[in-house]
Amino acid sequence: MQDDIAVPVRPLRRDRSEALLAFAEALARVAASGGGAQALAGHLAAAIDAAVLVEDAQWRHLAVAGTGERAIPPSVRDLLPKDADGEESVALASPGMPRARAYPLRAGEARLGWLSVFPTGTRSLEERTGLIRLTALQIAVELSRDAGGGRGRRRGFWDRLLARAYEDPLEAREDAQARGIALAPGYVAVAVEGEGLDETVAAQRNAEIRRVCLDTLGSRTGDVVVVERGGGFFFLVPAPLEVDAANARTAATMIPRGMHRAGLDVKVVGGVGRHAEMIGVARSVDEAHEAMIIARRMFGGGRVIPYDDLGVYPLLHRTGATREDWRTFATRVLDPLRAYDDKHQTELVRTLKLFFDVGQNIKEAAAKLNVHRHTVFYRLRQIGEIGRLDLDSPHDQLTVRAALAVDELDG
Amino acid sequence: MRWVRLAFVDVLGIEKSVSIPVSELDRALAGNVTFDGGSIDGFVRGEEIDMVLRPDAATFTVLPWTTDGQVEARVLCDIETPDGTPFEGDPRSTLKRVLEDAGDVLQTLRAGLEVEFYLFALDADGMPSTRTSDAGSYFDFSASDRGEEARLATSVALEAMGIPVSSAHHEHGAGQHELDLAAATVLATADRLVTVRGVVKRIAERYGLHATFMPKPLEAQAGSGLHIYFALGEIDEVVRLHAVAGLLEHAAGFTAICNPTVNSYKRLVAAWDAPVYTVWSHHSANALVRVPPAFGGEPPLIEVRSPDAACNPYLAMAVLVEALADGVRTRSLPGDPFTGSTYELGDRFRAEHGIRQLPKSLRQALAALEEDLVIRGALGDHIYHAFRDAKLAEYERYRRAVHPWEREAYLRTF
Numbered sequence: 001m002q003d004d005i006a007v008p009v010r011p012l013r014r015d016r017s018e019a020l021l022a023f024a025e026a027l028a029r030v031a032a033s034g035g036g037a038q039a040l041a042g043h044l045a046a047a048i049d050a051a052v053l054v055e056d057a058q059w060r061h062l063a064v065a066g067t068g069e070r071a072i073p074p075s076v077r078d079l080l081p082k083d084a085d086g087e088e089s090v091a092l093a094s095p096g097m098p099r100a101r102a103y104p105l106r107a108g109e110a111r112l113g114w115l116s117v118f119p120t121g122t123r124s125l126e127e128r129t130g131l132i133r134l135t136a137l138q139i140a141v142e143l144s145r146d147a148g149g150g151r152g153r154r155r156g157f158w159d160r161l162l163a164r165a166y167e168d169p170l171e172a173r174e175d176a177q178a179r180g181i182a183l184a185p186g187y188v189a190v191a192v193e194g195e196g197l198d199e200t201v202a203a204q205r206n207a208e209i210r211r212v213c214l215d216t217l218g219s220r221t222g223d224v225v226v227v228e229r230g231g232g233f234f235f236l237v238p239a240p241l242e243v244d245a246a247n248a249r250t251a252a253t254m255i256p257r258g259m260h261r262a263g264l265d266v267k268v269v270g271g272v273g274r275h276a277e278m279i280g281v282a283r284s285v286d287e288a289h290e291a292m293i294i295a296r297r298m299f300g301g302g303r304v305i306p307y308d309d310l311g312v313y314p315l316l317h318r319t320g321a322t323r324e325d326w327r328t329f330a331t332r333v334l335d336p337l338r339a340y341d342d343k344h345q346t347e348l349v350r351t352l353k354l355f356f357d358v359g360q361n362i363k364e365a366a367a368k369l370n371v372h373r374h375t376v377f378y379r380l381r382q383i384g385e386i387g388r389l390d391l392d393s394p395h396d397q398l399t400v401r402a403a404l405a406v407d408e409l410d411g
Numbered sequence: 412m413r414w415v416r417l418a419f420v421d422v423l424g425i426e427k428s429v430s431i432p433v434s435e436l437d438r439a440l441a442g443n444v445t446f447d448g449g450s451i452d453g454f455v456r457g458e459e460i461d462m463v464l465r466p467d468a469a470t471f472t473v474l475p476w477t478t479d480g481q482v483e484a485r486v487l488c489d490i491e492t493p494d495g496t497p498f499e500g501d502p503r504s505t506l507k508r509v510l511e512d513a514g515d516v517l518q519t520l521r522a523g524l525e526v527e528f529y530l531f532a533l534d535a536d537g538m539p540s541t542r543t544s545d546a547g548s549y550f551d552f553s554a555s556d557r558g559e560e561a562r563l564a565t566s567v568a569l570e571a572m573g574i575p576v577s578s579a580h581h582e583h584g585a586g587q588h589e590l591d592l593a594a595a596t597v598l599a600t601a602d603r604l605v606t607v608r609g610v611v612k613r614i615a616e617r618y619g620l621h622a623t624f625m626p627k628p629l630e631a632q633a634g635s636g637l638h639i640y641f642a643l644g645e646i647d648e649v650v651r652l653h654a655v656a657g658l659l660e661h662a663a664g665f666t667a668i669c670n671p672t673v674n675s676y677k678r679l680v681a682a683w684d685a686p687v688y689t690v691w692s693h694h695s696a697n698a699l700v701r702v703p704p705a706f707g708g709e710p711p712l713i714e715v716r717s718p719d720a721a722c723n724p725y726l727a728m729a730v731l732v733e734a735l736a737d738g739v740r741t742r743s744l745p746g747d748p749f750t751g752s753t754y755e756l757g758d759r760f761r762a763e764h765g766i767r768q769l770p771k772s773l774r775q776a777l778a779a780l781e782e783d784l785v786i787r788g789a790l791g792d793h794i795y796h797a798f799r800d801a802k803l804a805e806y807e808r809y810r811r812a813v814h815p816w817e818r819e820a821y822l823r824t825f
Contacts, residue, residue, distance in 0.1 A: 218742070241762070241763050241764070241765055242746075242763040242764050243746040243747075243763070243764045243765035243766075244765075246744075246746045246747040246764075247744035247745075247746060250649075250652065250744050250747075251744060254649050257647065257649065340751070343755075382750075385693065385694065385750045386750050386751070
């Protein structure tokens with residue numbers, strides 16, 4: 001019986017081996033044609049009739065293929081089991097796609113990302129594991145080659161910088177120089193994501209978003225660096241001077257209009273970090289990301305909002321904000337007014353406090369300050385201009401009230 | 412009415428005219444009246460001495476006074492070469508060219524003016540003095556003051572000539588006044604400034620006064636500026652920012668044209684709200700560019716506060732329009748608006764915010780103009796060289812002159 005069983009199996013194994021070899025040869029031809037990860041993913045998707053998503057270790061999209069009319073998650077970052085170590089393939093916790101799996105992209109010890117497969121219907125991936133692993137291997141080879149090339153070397157620098165891997169600016173500058181990167185003294189980070197993108201066209205839409213953002217942010221002070229993360233982008237805009245940072249902020253807030261002007265029916269949301277020295281650009285990136293989240297949750301998206309304009313919201317959003325964080329916030333809001341008061345012997349802070357103490361009643365505030373109502377109006381206009389505040393906006397009112405409260409609590 | 416003045420300005424903005432009998436007007440409109448261009452400042456080019464005056468019928472106006480009982484009319488002219496092409500040394504044609512070029516990025520562009528001037532008394536010999544008959548300040552009114560009467564008469568005369576005065580009031584200095592002209596097309600506004608300067612002087616004479624647009628006639632009093640504001644129409648807010656950035660970017664380059672005398676730079680000092688830095692603001696009175704908040708549902712205006720009325724109106728408008736358009740074309744941004752008084756800006760703050768100082772002298776301004784190829788391109792080679800040569804010579808005469816201040820400071824010291 002064993003022979004009976006063994007006889008048909010051997011040819012089958014040979015057939016499978018032949019098929020695997022043929023597939024490997026085809027992958028080699030695809031790779032040789034220069035199509036990169038996208039072409040390899042496309043070849044796999046066609047071979048196994050599944051959607052394929054390739055992401056690198058920083059969750060940047062490298063390829064999407066075979067999606068057809070199917071929607072797949074923008075990233076598998078949050079779908080991987082917590083104990084996924086990048087050694088073995090893992091099942092994805094993807095609702096409605098019980099057979100979806102992610103396969104590690106590895107080159108030796110290096111973990112380069114994930115190749116995720118979303119099979120059609122109820123088909124199992126078991127029989128196709130060989131094809132998938134071969135493809136993952138070929139993509140890993142491609143990524144390793146890229147990483148060894150100029151582009152990869154440059155990208156590696158930014159990855160390290162954003163991971164706060166450099167001890168000091170000199171080390172970062174030397175590494176950048178070695179990789180052929182001209183660094184600006186400072187940067188402003190801009191985070192942008194498309195909203196509600198249909199996954200079947202996400203890659204194309206993201207390419208359009210990237211193009212419009214670069215066109216809008218186009219810098220006179222150097223090349224804008226693009227970092228892809230998850231389903232969106234971070235743009236690092238060179239800003240040697242404060243005026244460059246101000247212009248970067250202004251330009252970033254115009255990205256949604258840029259999309260509209262370009263005739264693209266894509267809604268975007270984003271945030272702008274504060275001006276940071278080169279070595280501290282990761283902070284600006286974090287702020288841009290936080291501002292983007294707040295822009296989406298508090299302001300309904302469709303906007304790119306500078307972190308500096310969010311007032312109290314970053315503190316409310318952040319878990320574990322310390323007393324010092326609150327003090328810094330209050331100082332940032334009130335200090336420009338205090339400096340103006342000191343310099344010009346005015347009473348802007350007192351006026352502001354009284355204005356809120358009397359329930360924003362101009363007449364009552366004027367009586368308590370012993371000035372004409374017009375003086376209160378004038379001072380409030382000055383406060384708005386100096387503090388970059390819109391006192392008619394509930395959001396800014398909350399910010400000012402919080403700053404005044406913190407200030408008062410601290411005596 | 413028997414005579415019509417065919418008027419134009421030279422490169423320095425001085426009004427010139429050729430009078431013709433009314434019977435010759437048809438011939439003039441057909442471009443058959445010529446003049447000797449070789450005798451006009453900045454027009455000299457050996458082989459192009461004969462110039463054709465091409466009247467712009469839209470500017471025809473009857474002058475609101477008589478000369479020896481004769482009523483005169485005036486029409487502004489473009490200058491053409493005998494073959495009918497616009498003369499490249501003609502400031503009015505230059506502005507038209509710049510406006511046409513700017514039309515690709517600024518489709519709806521209008522301009523208005525606030526022009527300041529002093530009215531001084533004449534001395535016993537009928538020569539202009541620097542004495543005034545009033546001691547007023549902003550918006551002061553004195554019914555018995557001749558200056559007030561002259562200003563009112565000027566407004567009435569301008570209205571009669573089809574130039575609406577949106578407001579007229581006393582300015583900061585004693586004897587200093589301001590006329591505000593409502594927005595019109597940029598060319599019409601330049602035409603109007605030529606007319607206003609002539610009418611103000613003429614009416615002042617009738618009241619026994621001397622009107623001067625000299626930028627800084629008195630050291631201890633406010634200088635006279637020419638605030639020019641632009642209405643860009645219903646445009647995307649970012650386009651307005653680009654335009655503001657263009658003005659800041661080319662401010663140093665256009666200063667020689669907008670502030671063309673050695674005296675202009677006595678006004679551009681940190682006092683009396685004269686601008687000295689390339690700063691924009693919503694409210695600051697001494698910013699170079701002001702964009703006041705929108706009022707009455709109208710889009711915000713862009714006000715340029717550095718020019719003075721000694722400028723050639725056509726060239727000033729040409730370089731400002733070019734700066735606006737260049738900002739839009741290159742999609743420049745101006746940084747954040749400034750709040751407060753620009754006079755308190757420290758060096759470090761200015762460096763961080765990309766804020767530059769306006770030229771401090773005509774010589775510096777000419778050097779900045781030389782380096783600004785965009786502004787030079789707007790002027791064209793002919794006008795640029797004619798203007799530069801004339802102004803370098805003017806500056807050299809000033810440099811060689813020994814001024815009263817020097818005698819006061821050094822005569823007894825050394």
